[in-house]
Amino acid sequence: MKRRTRYMEFMAHNKAVTSALDFTDAFSSRHIGPREDQKAEMLRFLGFSSMDELTGATVPNRIRAVRPLGFEKTGLPDANHARTEAEAIEDVRALGRKNGLRRSYIGAGFYGTVTPPVILRNILENPGWYTQYTPYQAEIAQGRLEALLNFQTMVASLTGLEVANASMLDDATAAAEAMNMCFSVKGRQKGSAFFISEKCFPHTIAVVKTRAEAIGVDVMVGNHETFRFDRPAFGVLVQYPGVDGVVNDFSAFFEKAHQAGALAAVAADPLALALYKTPGEMGADAAVGSMQRFGLPMGFGGPHAGYFAVKDAYKRQMPGRIVGVSKDSDGKPAIRLALQTREQHIRREKATSNICTAQVLTAVASGMYAVYHGPEGLRRIAARVHLLAGLLVEGLRRAGFGDAGEVPFFDTVFVKMNASRSDEVMRAAAARGINLRRADQETISVSLDETVSEKDLQDVLEVFCAGKKAAEVSGLAAPRPSYADARFARKASLLSHEIFNSHHSETGFVRYVTRLQSRDLSLINSMTPLGSCTMKLNAAAQMMPVTWPEFTALHPYAPLEQAAGFMELVRRVELMLAEITGFDAVTLQPNAGSQGEYTGLMIIRKYHQSRGQGHRNVCLIPGSAHGTNPASAAMAGMNIVVVACDKSGNIELSDLKAKADQHRAELSCLMVTYPSTHGVFEEDIREICETVHSCGGQVYMDGANMNAQVGLCRPGEFGADLCHLNLHKTFAMPHGGGGPGLGPVAVAKHLAPFLPGHPEVRVGGEKAIGAVAAAPWGSPSLLPVSYIYMITMGPVGLKNATEAAILNANYVARKLDPHFPVLYKGAHGLVAHECIVDLRKLKDQTGIEVEDVAKRLMDYGFHAPTVSFPVAGTLMIEPTESEPLEELDRFCEAMIAIRAEIEEVAAGRADKNNNVLKNAPHTAEQIARDDWSRPYSREKAVYPLPWVRERKFWPYVSRIDNVYGDRNLKGVRQLFG
Numbered sequence: 001m002k003r004r005t006r007y008m009e010f011m012a013h014n015k016a017v018t019s020a021l022d023f024t025d026a027f028s029s030r031h032i033g034p035r036e037d038q039k040a041e042m043l044r045f046l047g048f049s050s051m052d053e054l055t056g057a058t059v060p061n062r063i064r065a066v067r068p069l070g071f072e073k074t075g076l077p078d079a080n081h082a083r084t085e086a087e088a089i090e091d092v093r094a095l096g097r098k099n100g101l102r103r104s105y106i107g108a109g110f111y112g113t114v115t116p117p118v119i120l121r122n123i124l125e126n127p128g129w130y131t132q133y134t135p136y137q138a139e140i141a142q143g144r145l146e147a148l149l150n151f152q153t154m155v156a157s158l159t160g161l162e163v164a165n166a167s168m169l170d171d172a173t174a175a176a177e178a179m180n181m182c183f184s185v186k187g188r189q190k191g192s193a194f195f196i197s198e199k200c201f202p203h204t205i206a207v208v209k210t211r212a213e214a215i216g217v218d219v220m221v222g223n224h225e226t227f228r229f230d231r232p233a234f235g236v237l238v239q240y241p242g243v244d245g246v247v248n249d250f251s252a253f254f255e256k257a258h259q260a261g262a263l264a265a266v267a268a269d270p271l272a273l274a275l276y277k278t279p280g281e282m283g284a285d286a287a288v289g290s291m292q293r294f295g296l297p298m299g300f301g302g303p304h305a306g307y308f309a310v311k312d313a314y315k316r317q318m319p320g321r322i323v324g325v326s327k328d329s330d331g332k333p334a335i336r337l338a339l340q341t342r343e344q345h346i347r348r349e350k351a352t353s354n355i356c357t358a359q360v361l362t363a364v365a366s367g368m369y370a371v372y373h374g375p376e377g378l379r380r381i382a383a384r385v386h387l388l389a390g391l392l393v394e395g396l397r398r399a400g401f402g403d404a405g406e407v408p409f410f411d412t413v414f415v416k417m418n419a420s421r422s423d424e425v426m427r428a429a430a431a432r433g434i435n436l437r438r439a440d441q442e443t444i445s446v447s448l449d450e451t452v453s454e455k456d457l458q459d460v461l462e463v464f465c466a467g468k469k470a471a472e473v474s475g476l477a478a479p480r481p482s483y484a485d486a487r488f489a490r491k492a493s494l495l496s497h498e499i500f501n502s503h504h505s506e507t508g509f510v511r512y513v514t515r516l517q518s519r520d521l522s523l524i525n526s527m528t529p530l531g532s533c534t535m536k537l538n539a540a541a542q543m544m545p546v547t548w549p550e551f552t553a554l555h556p557y558a559p560l561e562q563a564a565g566f567m568e569l570v571r572r573v574e575l576m577l578a579e580i581t582g583f584d585a586v587t588l589q590p591n592a593g594s595q596g597e598y599t600g601l602m603i604i605r606k607y608h609q610s611r612g613q614g615h616r617n618v619c620l621i622p623g624s625a626h627g628t629n630p631a632s633a634a635m636a637g638m639n640i641v642v643v644a645c646d647k648s649g650n651i652e653l654s655d656l657k658a659k660a661d662q663h664r665a666e667l668s669c670l671m672v673t674y675p676s677t678h679g680v681f682e683e684d685i686r687e688i689c690e691t692v693h694s695c696g697g698q699v700y701m702d703g704a705n706m707n708a709q710v711g712l713c714r715p716g717e718f719g720a721d722l723c724h725l726n727l728h729k730t731f732a733m734p735h736g737g738g739g740p741g742l743g744p745v746a747v748a749k750h751l752a753p754f755l756p757g758h759p760e761v762r763v764g765g766e767k768a769i770g771a772v773a774a775a776p777w778g779s780p781s782l783l784p785v786s787y788i789y790m791i792t793m794g795p796v797g798l799k800n801a802t803e804a805a806i807l808n809a810n811y812v813a814r815k816l817d818p819h820f821p822v823l824y825k826g827a828h829g830l831v832a833h834e835c836i837v838d839l840r841k842l843k844d845q846t847g848i849e850v851e852d853v854a855k856r857l858m859d860y861g862f863h864a865p866t867v868s869f870p871v872a873g874t875l876m877i878e879p880t881e882s883e884p885l886e887e888l889d890r891f892c893e894a895m896i897a898i899r900a901e902i903e904e905v906a907a908g909r910a911d912k913n914n915n916v917l918k919n920a921p922h923t924a925e926q927i928a929r930d931d932w933s934r935p936y937s938r939e940k941a942v943y944p945l946p947w948v949r950e951r952k953f954w955p956y957v958s959r960i961d962n963v964y965g966d967r968n969l970k971g972v973r974q975l976f977g
Helices: 002-022 036-046 051-058 085-097 117-124 142-159 171-186 202-214 251-259 344-350 360-398 419-431 454-464 506-517 540-547 564-581 593-610 628-635 653-662 685-694 749-754 780-816 840-846 850-859 885-906 938-942 962-967
Strands: 193-197 219-222 233-240 263-268 286-290 306-310 322-327 333-338 412-416 437-440 443-447 585-587 618-622 639-643 667-673 698-703 722-725 745-747 835-838 874-877
Touching: 036 051, 036 780, 036 885, 051 780, 085 540, 085 564, 085 780, 117 360, 117 506, 117 540, 142 263, 142 306, 142 322, 142 333, 142 360, 142 506, 171 193, 171 202, 171 233, 171 263, 171 286, 171 306, 193 202, 202 219, 202 233, 202 593, 233 251, 251 263, 322 962, 333 962, 360 412, 360 454, 360 506, 419 443, 419 454, 540 780, 564 585, 564 722, 564 745, 564 780, 585 749, 593 628, 593 667, 593 698, 593 722, 593 745, 593 749, 618 628, 618 653, 628 639, 628 667, 639 653, 653 667, 653 685, 667 685, 685 698, 745 749, 780 835, 780 874, 780 885, 840 885, 850 874, 850 885
Parallel strands: 193 219, 193 233, 233 263, 263 286, 618 639, 618 667, 667 698, 698 722
Antiparallel strands: 286 306, 322 333, 412 443, 437 443, 585 745, 722 745, 835 874
16 A cells, blocks of 8 residues: 555656646747636626637537647647747757758849848837738828838839839739739730740749730730730830840830830839839830849748839829828828729729738838938949949959850849850859859859859859869959940939938938837737737747848749758648648748739639630629639639628528529639638538539638638638638738738649649649749748747647637627627627627718727727728727737727717717817827817827826827828829928
């Protein structure tokens, strides 16, 4: 007995020791806002005894996951054990060490660059900049909007065109959008085609071809010097300088294009534009490209900010967001997103673009690169790069390459030699840790950039000298610069606005950036309860690797053996996303959710074609769908048929069945968001999928609402064939003020062969659709964010996060329902992870509109929920799992207080037109005036509840006049003063 007792004591002690050793500082408890005791309190408020009971009543039992989440396929040791933040960071460091950093002079659209540390620390690594939402509520986004106005002004000045937008996804998709714009303006002539120069970057040609094929446009690739416009063309696209480094004056070619009835677009290197003739000076109608060279690391392909500029005549056909200047209610200049009626969420299936996520954070950083360096700094950087290329040419000539540099060039030199010598040079380069680009068997390309030193250049010369002594760089004299030639020289002024000529000291620059940051409300201030947008915690540990050189310094076309760590990261993320969704394969190439939609539809299109059913082109879309859904379907060449929703917000099953049967012969797919865009789990989702399949169609699931599914159910198990995911929503990647994002697509086994390919790197399936982004894996330097999120949460933590998101949403819905009725509820009176509250009757009764409530919330220190989507006159609220109970209560208290303010109007105690809601938001400038004459106190205006005093966020401007801004569009700083 004593022996047994001692044994039990020993086991108990050993268990305690093991338990202590196993204890970790669990990240999930930091990610999930409510504490365990608060969860219990919230469950009691909702009438449930456990989280399982709540989710059992919320998520239909017939779609629940058949097995729990598990990450065993990743091959990670103890794959299902949640890592601590320290363990996760070390895991990613180990992956980074597997990446072999080399000096890459590959070029082809990606170049080494120097990110000024002051931009790295104060913008790219600053949650005050990367946790903001898209600036739809402009009064509390003036800092970011000013930074984007800087970006537009910079692009307009560089390109010599009148209007620029506030960034595109990358240079290749910008080029595809240019083709779409030309087609929209000029392409209705039967048989008309689009010409693209063979000197464009291969990834640009590939993405343009993908986009063109879907809408039935023929792309002609050829030499612009010999193209005669024998066939009607609605547009042309050239590269400036070309992939071969040659600088051309396209003025005469563009004149021929115009005479033939075509628009002319240029894909231009912005650094070269600091020295060379602008697209505008050559007569171009549009210019596109990437701002990667302006301080944005290569990052194995992204993210980078694409740009798009046009002549003023085409500003309403230009895709993407335009930042414009208007005025507020006091007449003060105020910045906002302008001309939004052009955008996909308004035009839907009539849209010519589905752009939703832009590249705001990287656009801000590249614009600030121009602010920091100024015009003279940019000219010096560009001139130095060209000088290095000139010295390379002179050194090569001395080494016997007499034809090097015979044509005008900027930074890239093509070196001709026989095939055996070419092999020898490439081997010598590899031995020195240098990556060069092999244009063909007898041509090697060298592209230089601002990171290149004199020693680097010496090493490159020695690589070409086959063991012989190369000329000393210090003793070389560069040939006359090509930009000194009057044919190529830039004559237009460069960045003349004072903003680009004022903040060149770090002290002044930091103060400017911080001043702008203070004008923006972000997650560092308060919750952003936007339905469908999932503004959850973006943990510091997840963000750390994004700027590590081991990930940022890789060229996307470097030999894959140099990217072993990146490839392992890609493999693990793909396997985890496949496990979460229940699908078989994943592509990471789409670099936005909208591009994920488009990619998924193109995969479905190719699948039908492979089976001899290419005629299937009808896409069924519920009337409640996000605007990108019909816009993406139109871009994929599909005919949209709208399916009705019932009074509960669900797909009207009888209407779906009737329309699926009506279009049985040509049915391609159904696009469905799950849980629905109305914030509920539709009970009939299995029958919906079966209906579409019975008519020969595929089911595409929009993954915007995956935050309500992870760990509870899998789209691949309840009937969907593929879905896209928003890593900048469900998987903790920050919104960045409107981008960057990632939109991977997960597919069932039968669709895996059609995953997108790429012209430079072998990716995708054996029957791949064309490239959909510039880089093979989209924006891979962002992958550590979602990877760390998944491994620090672990399978159990991910499921707990989903449960907490559902709990928080139902808590808010129940609290607000007596004051603002919840429009749609599920079978048991519950919502999913978001809810829609209805204000339409209040407008009829009081004249108070949903916009008034949105602006009044700013006075309480909150960003508004999603306004009038998917139902006009409503607010869509998503608290996410990251918000603690205290913040949920503050938000609900603010909403209930606003309801009381509306009641004052209804009862006649407040003037119908002159009240705290109609005049919101209130600025410090207004409150400080001596002539306060409003029929309510200053305190009521700005401190409506006691706790607001401690947390006050001051809107920088008062209510902005949207109509005035559209009628008097000013989209660059020269017009802003």
